[in-house]
Amino acid sequence: MTDVTAFALSAGAIGIGATAFMDLWTAAQKHLLGIPALDYRLVGRWLGHMMRGQWHHQAIAAAPPIGGEKALGWLAHYAIGIAFAAVLLAVWGLGWAHTPSLAPALVVGLVTVLVPFLVVQPAFGAGLAASRTPRPGAARLKSVVTHLSFGIGLFVAAKGWAWLAGG
Numbered sequence: 001m002t003d004v005t006a007f008a009l010s011a012g013a014i015g016i017g018a019t020a021f022m023d024l025w026t027a028a029q030k031h032l033l034g035i036p037a038l039d040y041r042l043v044g045r046w047l048g049h050m051m052r053g054q055w056h057h058q059a060i061a062a063a064p065p066i067g068g069e070k071a072l073g074w075l076a077h078y079a080i081g082i083a084f085a086a087v088l089l090a091v092w093g094l095g096w097a098h099t100p101s102l103a104p105a106l107v108v109g110l111v112t113v114l115v116p117f118l119v120v121q122p123a124f125g126a127g128l129a130a131s132r133t134p135r136p137g138a139a140r141l142k143s144v145v146t147h148l149s150f151g152i153g154l155f156v157a158a159k160g161w162a163w164l165a166g167g
Contacts, residue, residue: 003094010097010161011086017157018105018150019081025149035142044073046123060124081150084112088154098165100158109151116143 001009026037046057048066057063066072088108089097096104117129117140126132130139 007086007089007094010094010158011089012082013161013164014088014097014154014157015082015085016078017160018085018153019078021153021156022081022146022150025153026146040073040077041070042073042124043076043120044069044071046120047072047076056123056125058125080115084108084150085154085157097158098162100155100162102152102155105154105158106148106151108154109147109149110144112150113143113147116147 026035029035030037042060045063045066046060048069049055049057049063054063088104091108092104121130121139121143122128126139127136130136130143133139
């Protein structure tokens, strides 16, 4: 297997696993604590409007729905998870996928919170780092905890991937 193939397979498996881990975490929070999860349908709506030239919304939930927004949102969610896993492997090397350690995964998990703070939340109309939400501090904490769960998921998924690969 070439290094490019190994990199792509590792990024895919680890990114999908980490994203699924994060989704399980958010589902547990919703079920046990009543903390609502992000509706990825809104991510699809945002991307659909973005393809039509509208990048920013006053309130994404009030924007007109687009066809297939739920599927588009979930597809984007997992594609982004794969991309973040690829960044981890690009920075720490493919060897990390064979012998994963927790620190790099947590670093990437924490750094990924910049995407919602600086891009997604402002584009959705929630302001920079959720500054226009009713409880910005709570929204920020939720984002940080969710992205830390993604970081833990990167580690857990990498451990599983290494085990499957015989490492």
